[in-house]
Amino acid sequence: MIVATDRQGAMKVDAYHAIKFIYQSYVLAQPHITPGLLDIYKRHPGYCSQLLQDLDLDLSQPPSALITGSKGKGSTSAIIASLMQSAGHKTGLFTGPHLVDFCERVRVDWQKIPEPEFVRLVEAVIPHVETMQASMPRHHYLGPVGTVLAVALLWFKEQGTDFHVLECGRGALADDVNVMANRWSVLTPIMFEHPGYLGPTLLDIAANKMAVVKSGQELCISYRQDPEVARLLKSMCRAVQVPLKLGGEDFSVQVVKTGPEGSAFAYQSSRRKSVFKVPLAGRFQAFNAGVAVALAEEVVPGIDDDVLQAGLDSSRWPGRCELVAGTPPIILDGAINAQSAEYLRELLAEREEPLYIVLGVPADKDWQGVIRTLAPAAEAVWLTAASNAHLVFPPAEDVLV
Structure with a gap:
């Protein structure tokens, strides 16, 4: 491990080298990975699962929601976290990539992890990763996201969070975040993307992302999807016996007004018929907010409109419109x-x-x-x-x- 020295000459890890270490396993393996392989043949999330267990981190508690899809994952994750915070939950939020500061990826009640704490927790993880790395085949690696997830969960545990919102990477089937035993799954719009990593067709890509839905979960919530994607999602939810709440069928979002300052939207489900505002520009953010509301009203039964609106009012997601x-x-x-x-x-x-x-x-x-x-x-x-x-x-x- 490359380290820096302080003024007294003592060896220490700084933020630059902490981030460099996070990518080290991948960088070492990259020259030995056969080009053109799909993620399922070159990614090994079992290493992340092992790391989390070595760190005595619970994969099922506190309750968590995993968010995947092709567009709007970060925005939807941030809005969900804001709604849960408004409902009184101390909420851990894990997203990626970051916009400006690496520490943006790990937040508790929207406050990002302080850089010294981030470095300290990377230092705590290093011995476990290096022990694991020593016995890996040279073409295997612990994904950078897996290492950051471990840091995030350690921070959440120290901060006493009671609900987690975790954003997956480009897929789910071979994604480190998907080792979590999440209670809820959320799917944003699934589009044709990353065919060289997830599969050559839209349905291949969708099936990869739908791996976030697992037997024993309470509910899967999805944005309105392409018809063939929606059919596949319904089939997969039936196969693992997870109830599905699908946009356009089980809840609806209609944009009433939109502009650079945000949008107003009408939301309707079996639980409510309401009009909300979200201070994020773009029509798509109204739909992302609707998906977040659809989850919040299931996680917190009886949550009232004022609490939901307060959460929407405090939603932030820089760099998106x-x-x-x-x-x-x-x-x-x-x-x-x-x-x-x-x-x-x-x-x-x-x-x-x-x-x-x-x-x-x-x-x-x-x-x-x-x-x-x-x-x-x-x-x-x-x-x-x-x-x-x-x-x-x-x-x-x-x-x-």
């Missing part, structure tokens, strides 16, 4: 495919100012769809790339064709 104050106004968003870009285009169409776009979409995302959707509405588009060694961006000549 986020309006930055100033002149000219700036809107930040993380659209990665044509469908999510269309939500952004709808929001931008309500503004009268000339539109200029600065765009950087990784090569493994639907960058063509994002450009095709947004470019016609813009006066000009500037193409850029993030300075992130883990991301590859399309060459300029490909974009300009």
